[in-house]
Amino acid sequence: MTTLETSIGKLKIKEGITKSQVKELIHFSNSDSLIQKFTTDQVRFKDVVTYNKRLKNKIRTYYTLSDDGGKLLGITWFGPKNMPDWFDKKPDYEGYIITFAIRLYDGARGIGIGHIFLSETLNLYLNSPQYKDHGGGKLWCLLEKSNKAAVRVYKKSGFRSYNKNEGDKILMLRH
Numbered sequence: 680m681t682t683l684e685t686s687i688g689k690l691k692i693k694e695g696i697t698k699s700q701v702k703e704l705i706h707f708s709n710s711d712s713l714i715q716k717f718t719t720d721q722v723r724f725k726d727v728v729t730y731n732k733r734l735k736n737k738i739r740t741y742y743t744l745s746d747d748g749g750k751l752l753g754i755t756w757f758g759p760k761n762m763p764d765w766f767d768k769k770p771d772y773e774g775y776i777i778t779f780a781i782r783l784y785d786g787a788r789g790i791g792i793g794h795i796f797l798s799e800t801l802n803l804y805l806n807s808p809q810y811k812d813h814g815g816g817k818l819w820c821l822l823e824k825s826n827k828a829a830v831r832v833y834k835k836s837g838f839r840s841y842n843k844n845e846g847d848k849i850l851m852l853r854h
């Protein structure tokens with residue numbers, strides 16, 4: 680467990696997600712307007728059945744951010760996924776085979792801890808047996824260009840943007 684000192688108190692970062700946090704995850708995915716605007720979590724975490732199916736079918740390592748009482752304040756996940764084909768055509772995209780996601784909820788958003796939470800959990804993941812078993816790999820993430828807070832958080836966590844002058848999506852890469 681890692682502890683973060685923040686303006687809203689000491690928060691805990693842990694690998695994995697408890698049963699009550701799964702309920703909170705489902706609740707936020709179905710009710711938070713920013714999550715709905717920028718993510719497909721409403722589909723991904725529609726209900727417990729969908730969540731369990733995903734858990735079984737996708738290799739993902741989850742990290743949660745919570746307060747003392749275990750209330751879910753944020754989540755990141757990492758795991759193997761190839762880029763969409765249309766990106767793979769570029770030779771310098773080779774080796775980008777790990778993707779990730781970050782969400783902050785309620786009072787934890789907008790207080791400047793996004794890049795700390797992402798950097799801490801990324802570091803945990805890069806040192807995890809899951810990552811090593813998978814044989815390593817570089818990270819990529821595709822997001823809406825208009826998602827300025829996420830782009831900023833990723834840049835502060837060591838990612839660089841690739842196709843910033845093309846389309847409404849932006850590809851962020853990390854060596």
Ligand SMILES: CC(C)(COP(=O)(O)OP(=O)(O)OC[C@H]1O[C@@H](n2cnc3c(N)ncnc32)[C@H](O)[C@@H]1OP(=O)(O)O)[C@@H](O)C(=O)NCCC(=O)NCCS
Pocket residue numbers: 713714717718780781782783784787788789790791792793794820821822826827828829831832835
């Ligand atoms: C992405 C997310 C985790 C960022 O959380 P956060 O750290 O609380 O973000 P903040 O509001 O503190 O903003 C981070 C930075 O972006 C900047 N920013 C925020 N909104 C901005 C905007 N509209 N225009 C320009 N910059 C903006 C902030 O000023 C801050 O910059 P700083 O670090 O230099 O001070 C959070 O917004 C979230 O959970 N969003 C919904 C889920 C999501 O979109 N995830 C990523 C999808 S791939």
